[in-house]
Amino acid sequence: MRKRGTFGSSLGTIMVVGGSVIGLGNIWRFPYVAGENGGAAFILIYLAINFLISVPLMFSEFSIGRAAKSNAMRSFRRLSPVKSWQGVGYLGIATSFVILSFYSVIAGWALEFLRESIAGTFMQLDPAGIKAHFDDFVASGWGPIGWVIAFVALNGIVVSFGIEKGIERFNKTAMPMMLVILVIMCINSFFLSGFREGATFLLRPDFSKVTPAMIMQALGQSFFSLSVGMGAMITYGSYIKKDDNMFRIGGTVAISDVTVAILSGLAIFPAVFSYGISPTSGPELVFLTLPNIFAQMPGGQIFAILFFLLLFAAAITSSVSLMEVAVAYVSEEFRLRRRIATLIITLCVMGTATLCALSQMPGSSLTVAGQNLFDLFDNVSSTYMMPLGGLLIVIFAGWVMRRDLFLRELTSNGRFGHRLSRPVYFMIRYAIPIAIAMLFLSKLGWLQF
Numbered sequence: 001m002r003k004r005g006t007f008g009s010s011l012g013t014i015m016v017v018g019g020s021v022i023g024l025g026n027i028w029r030f031p032y033v034a035g036e037n038g039g040a041a042f043i044l045i046y047l048a049i050n051f052l053i054s055v056p057l058m059f060s061e062f063s064i065g066r067a068a069k070s071n072a073m074r075s076f077r078r079l080s081p082v083k084s085w086q087g088v089g090y091l092g093i094a095t096s097f098v099i100l101s102f103y104s105v106i107a108g109w110a111l112e113f114l115r116e117s118i119a120g121t122f123m124q125l126d127p128a129g130i131k132a133h134f135d136d137f138v139a140s141g142w143g144p145i146g147w148v149i150a151f152v153a154l155n156g157i158v159v160s161f162g163i164e165k166g167i168e169r170f171n172k173t174a175m176p177m178m179l180v181i182l183v184i185m186c187i188n189s190f191f192l193s194g195f196r197e198g199a200t201f202l203l204r205p206d207f208s209k210v211t212p213a214m215i216m217q218a219l220g221q222s223f224f225s226l227s228v229g230m231g232a233m234i235t236y237g238s239y240i241k242k243d244d245n246m247f248r249i250g251g252t253v254a255i256s257d258v259t260v261a262i263l264s265g266l267a268i269f270p271a272v273f274s275y276g277i278s279p280t281s282g283p284e285l286v287f288l289t290l291p292n293i294f295a296q297m298p299g300g301q302i303f304a305i306l307f308f309l310l311l312f313a314a315a316i317t318s319s320v321s322l323m324e325v326a327v328a329y330v331s332e333e334f335r336l337r338r339r340i341a342t343l344i345i346t347l348c349v350m351g352t353a354t355l356c357a358l359s360q361m362p363g364s365s366l367t368v369a370g371q372n373l374f375d376l377f378d379n380v381s382s383t384y385m386m387p388l389g390g391l392l393i394v395i396f397a398g399w400v401m402r403r404d405l406f407l408r409e410l411t412s413n414g415r416f417g418h419r420l421s422r423p424v425y426f427m428i429r430y431a432i433p434i435a436i437a438m439l440f441l442s443k444l445g446w447l448q449f
Contacts, residue, residue, distance in 0.1 A: 005164060005239060006163065006239050007164065007168055008164040010249070011172075012168040012171075013236075013244060014249055014252050014253060016171045016321075018252070018257075019171040019174060019175055019318065020233075020317065021225060021227050021253055022175075022178070022256065022260050023227075023319075024103070024107075026314065027260075027268075028283075029221070029282065030221060030225065030261035031268060033217065034046070035201040035202045035269070037214045037218075038210060039202055039205055039206055040203050041205045041206055042218060043258065044205075045210065045214070045218045046221065047254075050222050050226070053431070053432050053436075054222045054223055054226045054228060054254070057223075057394055057428075057432055058226055059424060060393055060396075061228060061232075061237055062236070062240060062246055062250075063246075064396070064397060065236065065237025066237045066238060066240050067079060067406075069238050070332060071089070071093075071235060071238070071329040072089040072093055072329060073086050073092075073093060073329055073333070074333065075234055079400075079401050080396070080400050089231065091231075091389050091392070092229070092325065092389050093231050094385065095230040095386055095389055096321075096325040097326050097348075097352070098377050098385065100322040102353070102356045102373075102374050102378050102381075103322070105353055105357050105360075106283070107151045107316065107319065108144045108147030108150075109144065109147070109283075111147040111150065111151060112143075113287060113304075113308045114311075117304035118305055120301055121133070122291040122304060123294075123295055123300070126295075127292045139360065139361060140361070141359075141360060148350070148357050149350055149354070152346055152349050152350045156346035158320050159323050159327050160339045160342040163239050167321075170317075170320065171320075174316070178260070178310055178314060179260075181306050181307075181313075182260065182267055183263070184306060185303065186266050186267045189266055189268075189269075189270035189271060194269075194270045194273030194275070195274075197270070198265075198266070198268075198271070199266060201269050201279065202265040216442050219435060219438075223386070223387070223390060223439060224382065225257055225261075226253070226257060228386075228390050228393075229387065229389040229391075229393065231389070232325055234393075235321075236321065243412055244412065245412060245415070245416040245417070246409075246411075246417070247417040248416070268290065271290075271293050275292075275296055275297075277293065286311065323342075323346075323349065327341050330345060356372075356374040357374070359373035360372055383443045384443075394433050398430075398432075407425065410425070
């Protein structure tokens, strides 16, 4: 039997897990959602939800993975005599694969805009020209495919080198680089005329906007941002050493998640307000609004390069965790060498990601129930697969997995967080399933606030 890989150090574990949770959503979605929903009030609620709900759910996944020392599917098989529970592992593997398929398309856009930033394309276009350029690029279908293939191939290269020499080593380089770029962009924003207005938009507390609907939005953002419910943390948990402090890993990652999101907002919104442009959310902010600002900003080409390099780094540190879920399963269940398993998954993701890109062409027949494949994969994974996976995982950890085994894994055999373990276990058994069930029902439209 081949020796199973582990993370080389606690720092490496934090870097890898942090890389998984810090992705595109932290940079383009969280700052805008926070600004529109009470600023600091939203951030405080988000932090509370992180530590009370999402991090304990992460602990559940870590404990399942570390106890079983196996891939997402086999972990459930080893820890429960009831075979049907392994279906939760299959759901996690499928979820990570679906997300990676459409996520790679967005990452491909980031690579294209990085290339265009280096070439100075934005400097020659007005806002209408930038919008037409982006629309033409996405609608071409074939245009993004080259970047999709390149991005997925880069993921495959990193994952093929294994846990310590591939994923951990890569994240130890990429994460500090992301932080340095963010700090540079924040320093630049500090000297812009719109810094006060941008910082106020993001950080001013408005507790009048604290409503049940806003709390559910914060819950959803936290749940998805921390990469839970998709098998990634079970897989990564299986590589965590038995003497690593799970509480320190989870706490550090949760704080890093919101810190990067706030820094991203401080880097982006002062520039948005300095040039009199309305802040927007999602692809429009990143691929239309910001290139327009970079075209007007002194030294804008340099900051465009830095920003899209940051966006690419955030995308790939998250996507390697998604690919690892499927690679670990194929390698272990079919007894294949890691590089062969990685090649198989890489080719499969290239195929589905290519279909997602092609589905965005005008008149494309790649649709299901009126949605193109890109939107379908996005909606199905966020609305159904991730909430259901998270709910089943926390039920398994709290009600199926042996209590003594779970607590041993959670506390590293009693070495860390012994006093915290019991309230965390209570949350996992009772409070968190209710919270996730409410999120699930609200996503389905069956529960209104």
